[in-house]
Amino acid sequence: MTPDKIKLFIVDRDSIFRLGLRTAIAQYPNFAIVGEGDMSNDTWRELTQGLVLNVLVVGSGFHDSTLETSSLEFCQQVRQLYPRLPLFLLTTNFTPKRLAKIKSLGINGYCDRSSSINTIIEGLHTVAYGNTYWQNNPKTRPKLWQTALSRFSQSGRIELEETLREIDERLSNPNLSDWDRVFLIGRKRELLTARWLSNRLVAEEIVLSEIPDEANEGKLVLSTPTELTPLPVFADSANKTIFERVAIDIQLGLSNRTNIPLEIDILQPEIQKSLCHLILKRIGDTVTQIPIANILEQNYLDYLQDVWSWSIEAFFTQYYGQLTLEEEQQLSNLIEQEFTTVEQNIFNYIYGIPELFAYLVGEPGLTIDNVIYQSDAAESIAHIEFLLHNLVIHLANGVMQVMLNNFYDLENFKYQLYKLEYKSDRQLARFRNQLSWKYRQEKYFEHPQNIFESRHRLFILSNGIRTLFLYAPRKIELEQLSGVPWLTTIVIEIRDAIAPLARKFISLTGSGVVFVLTQVIGKGLGLIGKGIIQGIGSTLKDVNRRK
Structure with a gap:
């Protein structure tokens, strides 16, 4: 047997259970526990700090279906982030249906929570060496x-x-x-x-044995440990917790749960995360360079442009390769030319940039819905996280807009960056056309409607990308609308004005139609039918009399 230790990480809501399991496993010299925690963001933060694991042990609730479900959801998120990391579940209330559910989630092993430590060790050992382990349950002979x-x-x-x-x-x-x-x-x-x-x-299942490896036949080989992807490292400051939480939200996935096409939809999931982490790290570095004096007088658009342009250069060279001096100059000129377009299509719709940067720089307090909260209040932190989510997603879309406008057909990018369904020229053209229509729709319809309804739309991260609307007075913007956007607000106002009358008219019309159908036509048909039936009855009576 290889002398390498089997590295475990224990996740369970019950701290006493984790302590007992850790103490029991400690007596086995070929196991090493590298960490433990519950199913909170703190555990996600610890898991994403570059750990190397052989098995992740997840405990479920004790006779509690709600906790059981949350444990399985946790396993599902882990499987999405780290597809090759072996998962071992300690649960209760075993049933064949639950075992099928566990297997469908990609969990590699199962053991009853109340089993002996020897049984649990056997299961962990089996999973660590690349096999599956499903604890035997009593069966009828x-x-x-x-x-x-x-x-x-x-x-x-x-x-x-x-x-x-x-x-x-x-x-x-x-x-x-x-x-x-x-x-x-x-x-x-x-x-x-x-x-x-x-x-x-x-009453028996056939289980095929794995095909043995001739080179390793006759000996056990520990599976290659999984190195968990580390998150960006942020400076030790008051903003560290916020940035780390947003980094974890990015790591949990950027699936588009809205009906709005986004530029980053074309990227593979891991590339999406890499780009957003790159932007988030740059925002953190930029915040540390902003002077705290005269916070409200800062031109935050300059900082926004700096983060955006730097992210394009870093992202482009990461997948294209080292650039010559001439190519660097050409890329810089291109970024400068594209800024106006990106500003009109994306940056002008980013809400809360001044208050976000002011908070991150260190301005005390935060005003939300005309209520002032302390900087460390839960409401303030949640609000800033939403604004940071929105900023990162918009900046990532801005980076990809430049790439799609100028380098969308590079074969190197197609195979490294794009999802499989977007590698053909036809699908790429269709995707770019969808984005073009989205810009027009937002400019002429969505943006004026949001102004008229006194709200701002944010893209937030909650198991994927979702939309959130925040209330904010927008009278000045409403007065500045002209052309088609202004006409959109007029149409909305007219629709709202006539809607009650239209509903009342439809209601009256419907009632009239029902009256005519039931009282006039229905009764008329009824009388006709009654006359026909009476006529048939009279005829039958006459026939009987004649007989």
Whole structure:
């Protein structure tokens, strides 16, 4: 066995349970616990400080479905951030349905929370060495005829499992044609049904053994430990907590949960995070250079432009390669030319830049909805985090706007940066057209409507990118509107004015239609039907009398 220790990190809401588990594991010399915590942001912060782990141990709630769900959600977030990190779950109330849910989340091992330490160690050891571990549960003993049928059908069931494995391997091929994929999915569905029926009949499942590695056959090899992606390191200041929280929010994912197309949607998830972390780090460095004197007189647009231009140069050279002096000058000239366009399309819609920078520089207090809060109040911190979310996302969109306007067709960027569905020229053109329509719609419709409704739209991070509207008086901006934006507000006002009358008219019209249908036409049809029925009855009576 390799002398390397198995590195663990324990996550559980119960601090007493973590202490007991840590003490019990400490007696095994081939294990090392590198950290522990609950499911709070502090734990995320510790996990993203460059740790190297073999297994992440997650404990669930004790007979509490709510805590159980939160534990599984935590595992799901970890799986999204670190796909190769083995997860080992300690839970209660085991059922086959719950085991299926656990497996679907990509969890590598399960053990009952109340199991002996030897059983838990066995499970951790198995998962650390690249295998899965599902604690055995008491089963009913199969009947004699099921045992005989199991032996008779074993070869066929093994062949079925091997066929399913081959289909899964073929389905993992990204270049598979749509026709072949549909055929294989249908074939897999049929085989899964056959497997379910056979398992029910023989009360036994076939588990294929992993194909052994000839070079390592006969010895156990510890899986390569996972190095957790470190977050940007911020200076030790009053803003450190805010920046670290925003960094964690970025790390948890930037999936677009809005119906608004964003420039960064074209990027691969890890590239999105890398760009936003780059911008956040630059904002932190810029804040430390702003003089605290005359805070309100600072031209924050200059700082915004500096962060944006620096981020473009850093992001471009990171994936394009080292530039010559001539290429650097050309890129600088291009950035200067593009600033006016980016300012009109993006920067003019960023809300709260003065109060954000003033807070980060050190101005005491923060006014929210005409209420003054202390700088360290929870309301102030949450408000500043939202503003910082919004600024980072807008700056990232501004960086990508320059890239899409000038370098969108570089093959080097297509394969390194873009998602798979945006690598073709047709999809790229469609995506850029969507962005062009978005700029027009925001300029002529969305922005005037927000002004008319006295609100600002923010992009915030909450398990993805979402929208948040904040109230703010905008009378001066409303008076300055002209042209199509001004006409938009007039149309909205007219619509609001006639809406009650229109609803009342529709209501009266509907009531009249119902009256006509029920009282006039309905009764008329009823009388006609009644007359027909009476006529038929009279005819039948006459026939009977004649008989």
